[in-house]
Amino acid sequence: MLHMEQTIINVKNVRINDSFWNNRIRNAVETAIPYQWRVLNDNEPGAEPSHAAMNYKIAAGVEKGEFHGFRFQDSDLAKWIEAASFSLIYRQDPEVERELEEIIDLIGKAQQPDGYLDTYYILKKPEAKWKEIAQGHELYVTGHLLEAAVARYLVSGDDKLLKIMEKNVDLIRSLFGHGEGKIDSYPGHEEIELALMKAYFATGDRKYFELANYFIENRGTTIGFLDDESFKEFAETNKHHQADYYQAHAPIRQQDAADGHAVRAMYFFTGAADVALEKKDPSLVAALEKLWKHTVGRRMYLTGGVGSQGVGERFTIDYDLPNDVCYTETCAAIGLAMWSLRMLRLSPEAKYADVMERALYNNVISGVSQDGQHYFYVNPLAVKPDVAHYRADHASVEPSRVKWFGCACCPPNVVRTLCGLGGYVYTQEGDDVYQHLYIGNEASLSCSGGPFSLTCESEMPWEGAARITYRGAAGARLHLRVPSYAKNFTVKKNGQPVCCTVTNGYALPEGALSDGDTLEVSFEMDAHFVAANPRVTEDCGKVAVQRGPLVYCAEQVDNFEYLNSFRADLKYPIGMEQSELFGGIRVLTVTGMRSDAAAWDADELYRDYAPGSMGETPATLRMVPYFLWNNRGEGEMTVWINA
Amino acid sequence: MLHMEQTIINVKNVRINDSFWNNRIRNAVETAIPYQWRVLNDNEPGAEPSHAAMNYKIAAGVEKGEFHGFRFQDSDLAKWIEAASFSLIYRQDPEVERELEEIIDLIGKAQQPDGYLDTYYILKKPEAKWKEIAQGHELYVTGHLLEAAVARYLVSGDDKLLKIMEKNVDLIRSLFGHGEGKIDSYPGHEEIELALMKAYFATGDRKYFELANYFIENRGTTIGFLDDESFKEFAETNKHHQADYYQAHAPIRQQDAADGHAVRAMYFFTGAADVALEKKDPSLVAALEKLWKHTVGRRMYLTGGVGSQGVGERFTIDYDLPNDVCYTETCAAIGLAMWSLRMLRLSPEAKYADVMERALYNNVISGVSQDGQHYFYVNPLAVKPDVAHYRADHASVEPSRVKWFGCACCPPNVVRTLCGLGGYVYTQEGDDVYQHLYIGNEASLSCSGGPFSLTCESEMPWEGAARITYRGAAGARLHLRVPSYAKNFTVKKNGQPVCCTVTNGYALPEGALSDGDTLEVSFEMDAHFVAANPRVTEDCGKVAVQRGPLVYCAEQVDNFEYLNSFRADLKYPIGMEQSELFGGIRVLTVTGMRSDAAAWDADELYRDYAPGSMGETPATLRMVPYFLWNNRGEGEMTVWINA
Secondary structure, three states: OOOOOEEOOOHHHEEEOOOOHHHHHHHHHHHHHHHHHHHHOOOOOOOOOOOHHHHHHHHOOOOOOOOOOOOOHHHHHHHHHHHHHHHHHHOOOHHHHHHHHHHHHHHHHHOOOOOOOOHHHHHOOHHHOOOOHHHHOHHHHHHHHHHHHHHHHHHHOOOHHHHHHHHHHHHHHHHEOOOOOOEOOOOOOOOHHHHHHHHHHHHOOHHHHHHHHHHHHHOOOOOHHHHOHHHHHHHOOOHHHOHHHHOOOOOHHHOOOOOOEHHHHHHHHHHHHHHHHHHOOHHHHHHHHHHHHHHHHHOEOOOOOEOOEOOOOEOOOOOOOOOOOOOOEHHHHHHHHHHHHHHHHHOOOHHHHHHHHHHHHHHHHHHEOOOOOOEOOEOOOEEOHHHHHHOHHHOOOOOOOEOOOOOOOHHHHHHHHHHOHHHHOEEEEOOEEEEOOOOOEEEEEEEOOEEEEEEEEEOOOOOEEEEEEEEEOOOOEEEEEOOOOOEEEEEEEOOEEOOEEEEOOEEEEOOOOOOOOEEEEEEEOOOEEEEEOOOOHHHOOEEEEEEOOEEEEEEHHHOOOOHHHEEEOOOOOOEEEEOOHHHOOEEEEEEEEEEOHHHOOOOOOEEEOOOOOOOEEEEEEEEEEHHHOOOOOOOOEEOOEEO | OOOOOEEOOOHHHEEEOOOOHHHHHHHHHHHHHHHHHHHHOOOOOOOOOOOHHHHHHHHOOOOOOOOOOOOOHHHHHHHHHHHHHHHHHHOOOHHHHHHHHHHHHHHHHHOOOOOOOOHHHHHOOHHHOOOOHHHHOHHHHHHHHHHHHHHHHHHHOOOHHHHHHHHHHHHHHHHEOOOOOOEOOOOOOOOHHHHHHHHHHHHOOHHHHHHHHHHHHHOOOOOHHHHOHHHHHHHOOOHHHOHHHHOOOOOHHHOOOOOOEHHHHHHHHHHHHHHHHHHOOHHHHHHHHHHHHHHHHHOEOOOOOEOOEOOOOEOOOOOOOOOOOOOOEHHHHHHHHHHHHHHHHHOOOHHHHHHHHHHHHHHHHHHEOOOOOOEOOEOOOEEOHHHHHHOHHHOOOOOOOEOOOOOOOHHHHHHHHHHOHHHHOEEEEOOEEEEOOOOOEEEEEEEOOEEEEEEEEEOOOOOEEEEEEEEEOOOOEEEEEOOOOOEEEEEEEOOEEOOEEEEOOEEEEOOOOOOOOEEEEEEEOOOEEEEEOOOOHHHOOEEEEEEOOEEEEEEHHHOOOOHHHEEEOOOOOOEEEEOOHHHOOEEEEEEEEEEOHHHOOOOOOEEEOOOOOOOEEEEEEEEEEHHHOOOOOOOOEEOOEEO
16 A cells, blocks of 8 residues: 655654753754864864865865865765754754855855866866766765755755755756766765655655656666776775675666665665655555565664675675674664655554664664764674774774764764654654654644644653644544554543554554644553574574663673673563663663683683583673763673673 | 703604594595695696796796796695605605605706795896895795705605705805894794704704794894885785784793784794704793793684684784684694694693694694595684675685685695694603604604604594503603593503503603503593683683584584574583494584574564574584584584573
C-alpha cells in the first residue's frame, strides 16, 4: 500500500521542547554553531584550519590566495548554513543572521556567470570541471548548498541562496541528461538527489524532481562515470573502490543490499525514496523496502551505525560487524535516520521509526561531545585506547573525540541534524498524522478542518510517558507509535483509558480529536539484555544492554581496566541506580564475575583452566548510555559484554 | 649460572626416526625439496615464478636477462641449499647432489672478484652496493648463504660454498667496523649474526665470532643506517617502520621487549644468544632472559606464533593478540624456536624447551600442508573465509595455503627446519646431555669416556612415552625434560623405577649410564582447557584446548558454520575419539551448546535475550590439532572457543 498524499512538514513548524533534547539543541545553537563558524573561518586555535570560508572569499575575488582542503570543502560550510538557518527556529540571533547574509553574499559572488559554483574547480582545476564526476563532488556540493538554501527559505523565507542554487541547478540540467552532447551520468557521491527533492517539496517546481529522478534512475543503468579516469584511478588499485562503492554496479531495482560507501548509499536511498513517493512507483518502493530490510537486518550495528570498514568507508558483507574496527560514521547514521524517515512517508510502519530512533539516540548523538566542541567521525562499539592508538588496522578509530577533522563532514552534519530534529517527529498524510518519536515539541499543522497544534511533553528516553495536547480545528487523526521495546502500552484520552486500533505499530485512539483534548501515552521500558544473530561472529557469547531506545555501554572510568574480563550472569536482572553523572542520570548495573588481572602475573599469558583459579571475583558492571561515552577522559569502552 | 662448555651438536649426528616426524621429513625430502627446486627454477606450473636461480645464472654470465624478484630473492635459494644439504642425512640422492653442485657452482661464478655476492645489486643496482643497509638485505642474503654453506660442510664435508662465503665475509669484514673509512652500522635484517656464529662453531675461526659480536653490540648503539635514505624512505611515512622496527632503537641490554619486525627480532636474539654464549657475558645473558620472558609472557600466541600485525610484520604492544588479523609468520615461529634453543644452551631450563616445542608442533608445521606443496605465511588462530577474502584489514590472511609467494621466505624455511630438526633435540655441556624433545632419533655423540649413542623411540605427541637406549662409552649424564604439561612423570631404568633429581625441569636419573642401559620415560597428558590472561582482550570469555604440546582447533568441516556460536560447558571433561582422519588421529570433543543460526531469520540481527529462545541446541565440538587445519578445503577455523 502506497501512501501518496504526504504533506511534507516544514521543520520550523515542529519546535522541539524536550528535557532530553533541549540541552543538546541549545548546545548546538549556542556553542557549536559559533564554534564551527570560527573553525570554518580559520579562527579557532587548536582546531585544524578549515579554509572553507576563505575558499569562497578567494573565488568571490574578495581575497587573494589558493584553494585549500578537500574537493568537497564547500559542503562543510553548506551544512553550517543549513544548521544556522535551522537554529533561528530556536533563537533569533542577529550575529548568525549577519553571518548567514555574509556567507550567502560571498557564495553569490563566487558563482560564475553560467551558474557554476564549486570553489575547488573554480580556483584549482577549472579545466577539469564536470570531467571528474566519480570523485569530483561538484554535484555533492550543489546538493548540500541546495539543502542549505531550502532550509534558509523554509525557516526565514529568504530565497537569496535558493535563487543562486536554482541557477546552479539550471546549469546542471543543461549539462546532464540522455542524448547528444549531454553528460549521461550520475553523481559520484549522492546527495543532490535528496536535496533536489527537498527543493521540489518546498517550491513545487517539477524541474527539481525531474533532475532527481534522472539521477536516481540512471545510476547503474548507463555506464556514466565508470568510464572516466577519476573512477579508474581508484578502481585499478583498490578492490574496495569498484562500481559498488558508488552504488553504480546495478540499477537500484536490481541491488540486493546496501553496498559500498555507507554515506553515499544512505543518501542515495533517501533521495530514491523521495522520488518513489513522488512517482508513486511500486517497483521502486519495493526495491527500497528490500534494501532497507537487508541493511538493517544484516549490516547494522545495535547503535544504528552502518559501514563496517574504514577502507572505503563502506559496507562489507552480511553479518560482518566488528566492534573495534568498525567505521559507523556519524554521517552514515544520520543518513540511515534520513532514509528511515522517507520510508515512513512511503509507509508508516513502526519498524522504520524504531531504526530511525535507534540511530538518532545512539550513533548520531555520540558524534558530538557534551561540550558541543568535540566530534567523533567513527563511532566504535568497543575501544581499547592503547590498541586504537597503536595498530594500523585501527587507523580510523579515534579513542577520543577531536576538535575538528581535515575531512569534516560529520561535525556540521550532526549539528544540522540537531537543529533540524523537528523534521523527524511526525509525518502527515491527509488528515492522518503519525507521531514517530516521543520528543517534546510544539507543532503547528493543518488538516482538512483547518490549522491545529500539538503540544507534546515527554519523559523519553528515561520513561515511557508522553502527554499530547491538541488545540485548534478538529479533523486530524493522530497515530501514536508503539515502540518495539514498549511493554503495556496504553493511551488515555482526557484522563480516561481509550481503546486504540493498532496498525503496523501505530495506535489510533478511538474518536475524533478536538480542541483541548489530551492524549497520555504510557509504556514500560525494561532494561534488558540483547543478543545478536549467531551469524555475527563478533557478538557471539556476548550480550548488550538496552533500555528503551538507548543502548548502554561500560566504560573503564566507572569500572576497571580490561572490561572484557567481566562476564555477565544473565540469571540476575539488570539493576538501575540513580547517579551523580551527567546531571543525574540513572546508570544500569549488571551482575557477574570478572577474572581479575591482578591474580595473573604480568608475564603469564596462559594457564590451564581450573574453576576458581582464574582470578574469578564477583563484580558489578556499571553501564551508561552509549552516546555519553568518552565525556570523562580516554579509557576502555564496550557495548557488547561477555555473558 | 652460565653454562659455557657447550658442545654444539652437528645436526647430522642426530638422525630423526619418529612416527610423527618421519612422514613430515619424508614429505620435505621427497616432495618439497624437488618441488621447491622446480619453483626456484621457474619450472612449476601454477606457482608464482621465483626467478631466484635465473638471477644467479644471469649474474654468473650463463644466461642473459634482468634481475626479477625481491631484493632478498637470493635467500630463498640459500634456504633451499640448506634444506637440501640436510636432506642428505635422510636420503643420499644423486639428483639433489647434482643440483647442489650446480647451484653452488653458479654462486661461485656469480661472485665478484672482491667477494661481493648479491644478485640484486650485481644486476640491478650496482651503484647502490652497501648504500641501502636498512632495506638492502645484502647482509641478510650473506647470512642465509653462510648458513647453507655451514650445513653443506657439516653434513657432507664439502667446503666449496663455505670458501665462497668466507671470501664474502672477508669483504664484509673489510668494509664494516668502527673507525675511519668503515661503514659503522649493523644489518637492516638480522640473520648474518646467527649464521656467523654457526660458521664459528663449525670452523673455530674467531673472525666469524668477531664480526657477529660487532653487529650485535653495535646495533642501537651507533646511528648506523638510521641516517640513511633507505631507512628514511619508510620511516617518514609509516609509524610502524621506525628504528624499533629494526630493533635499532636501543642497545640490546636496554631493550625491554621484543619489538618491531618479528622475524628480524627473533633472528637478532638468536644470534645474540650465541654471542653471549661465546663471550660468557652475564649482562647480555640477563638481557636475553628478560627479553625472552617478556616476549613469551606478553606477546606470544598459544600456538607459539609471534607478530600481531601485518603492517610491519611486527610485534605491537603487550597483550595485543588478535586471533583473526594476527601475522604469526611461519618464519617468526621458526625464529622463536631457534632463539629458545640458544637459551637452552645458555641455561638448560625446561621453560625454553616448552616454548620451542610449542612453536615447532603448532605454528611452524602449520606452515606446510600435508602434501608438502602448499604453504602458509600467516598462521591465524581464527578464520572466517568470507571475511578474510573481503576485508582490507585481513589483506595478509590467506584462508587456504597457497602454492608459493612472491615473497617466499616461509616455504624453504619450514623445509630446512624439518630437515634440520635433529639440531633441536639435544644440547650438551661437557658430559651433561639434555634431551629437550621426545622425538624418536638415533644420536651419535661423545663424552669424556668416548663416543656413545642414544636411540630414542617415542610415542609423542600422542602419548607421553619414550624409550632411550644408551650404547657405547660410559660417562654421559642424560637429563630428561619434564614437560610443563606432563603429569605423573616417571623414569624407569632397565625396566625398574629410578629416582631422579629434577633441576629446572630436567630429571637426572640416579646412577651412571653404561652400554645397553635403557631409560623409559612416561607421563600422562590430559586434554585440558587453557585460559588466557584477562589482559588479552580477544581471549576473554574463551578457552583453548591443548593436549601435550598440541594446540587444538575446531574446523567447520568437522562441525558447523558459525563456529563462534558454540559455547563450551567446562563442567564436562574433554572427550577423545578415534577418527579416520589423517591416517587415524584421535580427535578431541568438547561438550556444550550452540545458538543455532537456523533459529534466527536471516534478516534478524538482534533479539531480546530470553533463555531458551536464542536457538540453543546441545552440541559437541570436534577438534583437531591446529597444525592440521585447512587440509580438507576452505572453511571456518578457531582455536579459542567461547566458554
